[in-house]
Amino acid sequence: MSDASVGVQRTVAPEVALPSPGRWIRDNLFSSITNSVQTVVFTVILLGLLRWALGLVFAEDTDWTAVATNMRLLFTYNYPTAQYGRIWVATGTVLAAVGASCGAWNINPGMTVRRLSVSGTGTGAFLLVIGVITPASTPSSIRTWIVIIGTALVLISLTALRIVDKPHRRSVSFASLLVTFGVAVVAFLWLFPFGNYGFTQGAVYAEPGLVAESTRVPWTVLMAIVVSAFFLGRETVRRLGEAGGLIRRSLTVFWVVGPLFLVFLVLRDPAFDMGYVLRVDIPIAAGFVLAGAVLISLLGQPARAELARIVGAVLAAGAVFNWMAGFMGWYPMLQKVRISFALLALLVLLLPTLAGERAARLRLMGLWAVAMVIFHWLITGMNTPSTLEIAAPPFLGGFVLTVTIAYYVMLASFPVGVLLALARTSKLPIFRVLATGYIEVIRGVPLITVLFFFSIMLPLFLPRGMGISDLAAVFAGYAVFSAAYMAENIRGGLQSVRHGQFEAADALGLTTVQRTGLIVLPQALRVSIPNLVGQAIATFKETSLIAIVGGFDLLRIANATIPNQPDFLGQKRPGLLFISLIYFVFAYSMSRASQNLETRLGSARA
Amino acid sequence: MSIADRALTSEMASRPDMIQCRGVKKWFGDFQALCGVDLTVKEREVMVVLGPSGSGKSTLIRCINRLEVHQEGQIVVDGVELTNDLRNIEKIRSEVGMVFQLFNLFPHLSVLDNVTLAPIWVRKQPKAQAEIRAMELLERVGIPEQAAKFPGQLSGGQQQRVAIARSLAMNPKIMLFDEPTSALDPEMISEVLDVMKALAADGMTMIVVTHEMGFAREVADRLVFMEAGDVVEVGTPETFFTNPTEERTKLFLSQIL
Numbered sequence: 078m079s080d081a082s083v084g085v086q087r088t089v090a091p092e093v094a095l096p097s098p099g100r101w102i103r104d105n106l107f108s109s110i111t112n113s114v115q116t117v118v119f120t121v122i123l124l125g126l127l128r129w130a131l132g133l134v135f136a137e138d139t140d141w142t143a144v145a146t147n148m149r150l151l152f153t154y155n156y157p158t159a160q161y162g163r164i165w166v167a168t169g170t171v172l173a174a175v176g177a178s179c180g181a182w183n184i185n186p187g188m189t190v191r192r193l194s195v196s197g198t199g200t201g202a203f204l205l206v207i208g209v210i211t212p213a214s215t216p217s218s219i220r221t222w223i224v225i226i227g228t229a230l231v232l233i234s235l236t237a238l239r240i241v242d243k244p245h246r247r248s249v250s251f252a253s254l255l256v257t258f259g260v261a262v263v264a265f266l267w268l269f270p271f272g273n274y275g276f277t278q279g280a281v282y283a284e285p286g287l288v289a290e291s292t293r294v295p296w297t298v299l300m301a302i303v304v305s306a307f308f309l310g311r312e313t314v315r316r317l318g319e320a321g322g323l324i325r326r327s328l329t330v331f332w333v334v335g336p337l338f339l340v341f342l343v344l345r346d347p348a349f350d351m352g353y354v355l356r357v358d359i360p361i362a363a364g365f366v367l368a369g370a371v372l373i374s375l376l377g378q379p380a381r382a383e384l385a386r387i388v389g390a391v392l393a394a395g396a397v398f399n400w401m402a403g404f405m406g407w408y409p410m411l412q413k414v415r416i417s418f419a420l421l422a423l424l425v426l427l428l429p430t431l432a433g434e435r436a437a438r439l440r441l442m443g444l445w446a447v448a449m450v451i452f453h454w455l456i457t458g459m460n461t462p463s464t465l466e467i468a469a470p471p472f473l474g475g476f477v478l479t480v481t482i483a484y485y486v487m488l489a490s491f492p493v494g495v496l497l498a499l500a501r502t503s504k505l506p507i508f509r510v511l512a513t514g515y516i517e518v519i520r521g522v523p524l525i526t527v528l529f530f531f532s533i534m535l536p537l538f539l540p541r542g543m544g545i546s547d548l549a550a551v552f553a554g555y556a557v558f559s560a561a562y563m564a565e566n567i568r569g570g571l572q573s574v575r576h577g578q579f580e581a582a583d584a585l586g587l588t589t590v591q592r593t594g595l596i597v598l599p600q601a602l603r604v605s606i607p608n609l610v611g612q613a614i615a616t617f618k619e620t621s622l623i624a625i626v627g628g629f630d631l632l633r634i635a636n637a638t639i640p641n642q643p644d645f646l647g648q649k650r651p652g653l654l655f656i657s658l659i660y661f662v663f664a665y666s667m668s669r670a671s672q673n674l675e676t677r678l679g680s681a682r683a
Numbered sequence: 684m685s686i687a688d689r690a691l692t693s694e695m696a697s698r699p700d701m702i703q704c705r706g707v708k709k710w711f712g713d714f715q716a717l718c719g720v721d722l723t724v725k726e727r728e729v730m731v732v733l734g735p736s737g738s739g740k741s742t743l744i745r746c747i748n749r750l751e752v753h754q755e756g757q758i759v760v761d762g763v764e765l766t767n768d769l770r771n772i773e774k775i776r777s778e779v780g781m782v783f784q785l786f787n788l789f790p791h792l793s794v795l796d797n798v799t800l801a802p803i804w805v806r807k808q809p810k811a812q813a814e815i816r817a818m819e820l821l822e823r824v825g826i827p828e829q830a831a832k833f834p835g836q837l838s839g840g841q842q843q844r845v846a847i848a849r850s851l852a853m854n855p856k857i858m859l860f861d862e863p864t865s866a867l868d869p870e871m872i873s874e875v876l877d878v879m880k881a882l883a884a885d886g887m888t889m890i891v892v893t894h895e896m897g898f899a900r901e902v903a904d905r906l907v908f909m910e911a912g913d914v915v916e917v918g919t920p921e922t923f924f925t926n927p928t929e930e931r932t933k934l935f936l937s938q939i940l
Contacts, residue, residue: 086767379807430804434809437809460737580787581783581788581789582789584850585775585777586773587800587805588776588805595800595804596789664877
């Protein structure tokens with residue numbers, strides 16, 4: 078049984094030496110006549126394409142000042158300059174959460190020195206090629222810089238390969254990669270003060286240092302925040318052990334509600350009427366906190382599970398009636414009270430599954446109180462007028478709008494998609510029919526139709542006194558659309574869970590809800606990750622359709638706003654190329670992150 | 684004496700019934716898997732079910748915790764009859780442990796979490812208490828050092844022992860074993876059988892579907908031979924192996940021994 082096989086000498090696998098570049102080229106590119114011909118032909122084609130693309134970038138009629146001047150517009154649309162500190166606070170919070178999450182979950186995509194050097198050599202060589210084949214219209218200073226950086230990369234990488242002993246065994250940690258990246262960004266901003274563009278009598282002039290000066294201090298602080306948040310998250314979780322779970326849970330909560338807080342309370346800065354808040358909002362929230370606590374303590378005991386189911390059903394019926402009354406306009410009631418009431422009904426319905434001994438009940442009460450406070454605070458903030466002085470109404474635009482919509486569409490359509498997938502695979506015909514109908518109808522309609530319906534038609538159908546903002550309408554339509562696709566992706570994962578898992582869960586006496594939540598879904602979602610990330614990428618890119626229904630997202634700014642500015646009439650190309658780069662960087666990062674996630678989850682299983 | 688109570692010693696006959704099957708019939712489509720099975724299992728009895736594949740052994744024990752639904756007849760487990768009433772089913776399932784041929788451990792949970800899951804969520808035990816109990820059970824099946832690993836990192840024998848610990852964590856009154864060693868490499872069979880023997884010695888009521896004749900002879904109080912959905916013969920290990928009454932039993936034994 079023991080693994081130590083007596084008498085057998087175990088040896089380390091022999092080292093595979095990295096072939097020299099010349100050797101590698103001979104082995105892989107010119108190994109035979111056919112191979113050589115293919116290499117030459119495709120190299121020529123690729124170089125031709127590259128030169129054509131470079132021609133677009135460096136053409137004489139491509140005015141890059143159109144992008145450089147409109148950076149603020151592209152990223153934050155017409156957010157007031159005086160309030161720009163809010164943007165930095167929001168960005169800083171998100172970046173701190175990113176750093177802390179990487180640290181807390183020990184996301185450590187380190188690289189071996191060999192891989193780093195090989196990709197460095199490749200990138201450097203590519204830059205050299207670009208430097209050589211750029212069209213004549215390229216400014217010579219840019220060409221010189223490309224060649225210098227390319228040569229430096231190649232030289233540094235090759236030297237690293239030579240100097241470092243056993244480069245494929247030496248790993249460069251994620252932390253040092255992160256620090257290097259941060260230092261590089263900061264150094265660039267401080268050392269190369271690129272200019273801000275202005276106009277006098279129609280002629281562009283550059284004022285040295287303005288852009289760098291206004292952004293280099295915030296970016297230095299932000300990079301320091303990311304790096305220190307990473308180490309802070311990693312060390313606290315490592316030191317605290319068991320309690321580290323609390324930090325992970327808080328970070329998870331942040332990722333669900335944090336961005337909403339940042340958008341509606343930090344960026345939008347509502348002007349709270351404190352008298353009204355004290356008189357109305359706080360009593361309502363406190364009432365629901367209290368009601369939830371009483372119901373949990375009364376119905377949460379395992380012996381009262383049956384009663385809890387009955388009370389839950391009654392409350393749910395009440396909540397449905399409440400909504401109908403809202404649509405019919407029978408009696409006035411604050412929207413948030415209706416939603417809170419529905420949440421209360423859901424809580425009671427889930428009590429038999431969630432509650433148990435005293436400690437579990439107390440924990441649930443705490444959770445409910447926190448959830449209610451957050452919910453009411455947010456809703457009140459959203460319903461309060463903004464203090465921002467913005468000429469045109471949308472306070473969100475540009476990159477911020479794209480990211481916010483994409484993030485929340487994914488977040489909102491995820492639970493809906495899970496429920497739809499479960500309903501579609503349910504044994505109960507009514508759920509199955511409803512879910513299948515929903516999915517097939519939505520999948521049969523183009524996204525743009527759904528967006529038009531929600532932004533133009535929906536407000537007409539709503540009862541009097543019930544309004545919906547443009548942003549909310551677009552968001553709702555997109556989430557409804559995305560949920561159908563999400564459901565199909567998750568259904569694929571559900572079908573991959575083996576039948577034995579259901580039987581084992583049943584044999585242990587788990588209820589259907591527990592079986593689904595604890596056994597089936599975790600396994601199904603793991604299988605669905607590649608598809609879900611694919612959908613996330615698609616969602617992120619398709620947010621550009623918001624432009625058609627009136628949102629000022631990246632695409633609309635690049636395609637319509639900038640080309641209509643008197644100084645850049647008709648200049649579409651630089652803007653479109655630039656936003657393509659932004660889309661690519663984010664989509665590619667998501668794709669890499671998903672590969673990383675799959676490896677992590679896969680290694681936990683094997 | 685009905686076939687269900689045959690071969691009981693007088694001491695055993697005086698014990699209360701844990702499981703009673705009366706005329707249990709089950710069809711899969713047109714195929715009849717169980718043709719009116721009568722069987723009684725007494726408290727602390729170890730019953731081993733033998734028979735060729737397709738004889739309905741697995742179907743029978745899967746009916747006892749309602750993983751399969753019988754269409755006719757009656758099954759009473761610990762005084763509760765199995766009907767469509769959901770509460771009865773949940774109650775019986777939490778009293779009856781089951782060990783599967785393919786282990787069916789939860790691959791996304793660590794060994795410890797596999798064992799504590801049901802006590803925490805079904806019995807509503809505090810986590811700390813459930814973990815102490817789980818470690819005791821892992822000790823008992825001989826693999827406490829594997830608690831933090833994931834099922835995929837264990838050998839088949841170890842996985843099956845975790846599966847046994849997982850069932851025991853619910854403090855079941857009855858344990859059902861559905862060919863627990865059939866998917867194991869030969870050198871791992873004995874480690875699982877040893878655990879089962881210890882369990883039998885502790886007085887657990889067990890129904891074991893198996894092809895391990897050595898185990899059957901050593902541990903079983905009674906042996907049941909099934910063929911084509913019917914109980915053919917019930918006997919003590921001595922009479923069953925040395926002097927079976929039915930022709931079909933003799934034929935089966937001559938093929939496997």
